[in-house]
Structures are given as C-alpha cells and as structure tokens.
Amino acid sequence: MKKILTIIGGIVVGIVILVIVIFVFVSKTSYKLVCTSPEGNITIMYNDDTLTGYTASGGASYDYDGQKGYADSVGTAAYINEFEAWFVGNTSGGCQRK
Numbered sequence: 515m516k517k518i519l520t521i522i523g524g525i526v527v528g529i530v531i532l533v534i535v536i537f538v539f540v541s542k543t544s545y546k547l548v549c550t551s552p553e554g555n556i557t558i559m560y561n562d563d564t565l566t567g568y569t570a571s572g573g574a575s576y577d578y579d580g581q582k583g584y585a586d587s588v589g590t591a592a593y594i595n596e597f598e599a600w601f602v603g604n605t606s607g608g609c610q611r612k
Contacts, residue, residue, distance in 0.1 A: 537567075547594050551607020558597065560590050 544559035544566045554574025559567040565582045585593035598609045 546612040547598060547609055548612055549598070549601045549605075549607060549609040551601070551605035553605045553607070555607075556601070558594070560585075560594060562590065564590060565593075 544561055547558045547560070549556045549558075551574075554570065554572040556574050556576050557569045558565060558576075565578070565585050568576050568578050570576045581593075581597075588596070594611075601607065601609055
C-alpha cells in the first residue's frame with residue numbers, strides 16, 4: 515500500500531512540476547499587456563499569432579476562451595489595441611505593454 519501511495523504521489527508531483535514549467539515557458543516567451551485598476555487587474559499574454567494565456571485578480575474576470583476566439587478572428591494586434599482602449603475607457607486604470 516505504501517508503495518502505491520509513493521507512486522501516486524510521484525505522479526502528482528510530476529504533473530504539478532510540468533504545469534509550472536509550461537506556465538513559466540509561456541510567460542517568458544509571450545508579450546504581455548498588463549492592465550491594472552482599483553477594480554481589478556488583468557494581464558493578457560500573447561504572441562504574434564494568438565493569445566497564449568492570462569491572469570486576473572482583484573475582482574476582475576476574463577473570458578479567455580471567448581476572447582481568444584475573437585482575437586483569432588480580428589488579429590492579435592487589433593485585439594490588444596481594442597482591449598487596451600476598452601480597459602482604459604471602462605475602468606479608472608491603465609495598461610502597459612511588456
């Protein structure tokens with residue numbers, strides 16, 4: 515029984531490490547639009563072709579799947595410009611491109 519728990523624990527730790535490595539890789543190889551406001555913060559990660567991820571905090575929410583489809587249809591650069599304008603116009607915050 516102890517051997518089975520050790521194997522399962524090793525698999526779980528391996529999966530967690532893999533997820534962390536993938537997240538760090540995506541974060542390091544993507545451009546970022548970092549938008550902050552008192553209402554909440556959203557960081558969108560993207561490359562030349564598509565959105566690659568996001569983080570949201572402080573009460574902000576983001577429909578990644580829906581927005582990714584929209585960004586793919588209008589183009590990533592146009593989407594980032596549009597989102598930045600929306601964020602600045604609808605919150606008391608601003609955005610920075612990194």
